[in-house]
Amino acid sequence: MTRPAKKSPERMSPALLQGVAEQFKALGEPSRLLLMNLLFDGERTVGELVALSGLSQANVSKQLGVLFRTGWVLRDKLGLNVLYRLADDRTFTLCELMCNRVREQATAAADRLR
């Protein structure tokens, strides 16, 4: 091995690797991302999210469950309703980062076709 080969910054433990992967995976689904995006506006009940998203009630409830278990959203019971809201400020940073990436890739792909 004659190439530079920087010194390792820090090897991620298998457990951390698994944990981080779960976080990413939770956001790696358009339906869940849509729900997160709707929650950018503020807290919403499940019913509101069903109406706004066009997804089925069962599906919305299921995907919210995933987001809740992975710690991306919080919930409060309010009478019959359940209010969901974003749990982490970093959500905005994250999504902006990814959106920029996707947009850059799109323009790069467009340039490649010229």
Place this chain on the structure above:
Amino acid sequence: MTRPAKKSPERMSPALLQGVAEQFKALGEPSRLLLMNLLFDGERTVGELVALSGLSQANVSKQLGVLFRTGWVLRDKLGLNVLYRLADDRTFTLCELMCNRVREQATAAADRLR
């Protein structure tokens, strides 16, 4: 609806939603995350990644293909070898963000058990 209900900042288009989801999904797998982590040290050939990761050659090649197609890594042929390297500086920011999240969740969970 009597709750605040902020004005929508911006609705993500279905295409953007899909694109962002693909980005997240690509990182939502421990094996791929491990490869990315190994590439933090600098560029590596497939063979080196196989040795360092403990994954099979076929699997490493496959997962690198996913990371390449989603734009997370770049590759250069060098004789018989193929050198892979990270394609996006944001990778570091992203992983740090997620790692912090996971660590916070772990300590929070630990506190909850006291």
Place this chain on the structure above:
DNA sequence: TGACTATATTGCCGAATGGCGATATAGTCT
């Protein structure tokens, strides 16, 4: 109490996906 409403859960199915062994491809060396 019983009727009603909002949400969660269950069972199911089809599609997508990670991993493996085997094989194909492409580049190197003599």
Place this chain on the structure above:
DNA sequence: AGACTATATCGCCATTCGGCAATATAGTCA
């Protein structure tokens, strides 16, 4: 050319997972 090496791809299997219809749960109201 032929032997060899590094990487990519293929076919397969087992598992995971999104979505749906139906049902269960829990809270409200009269």
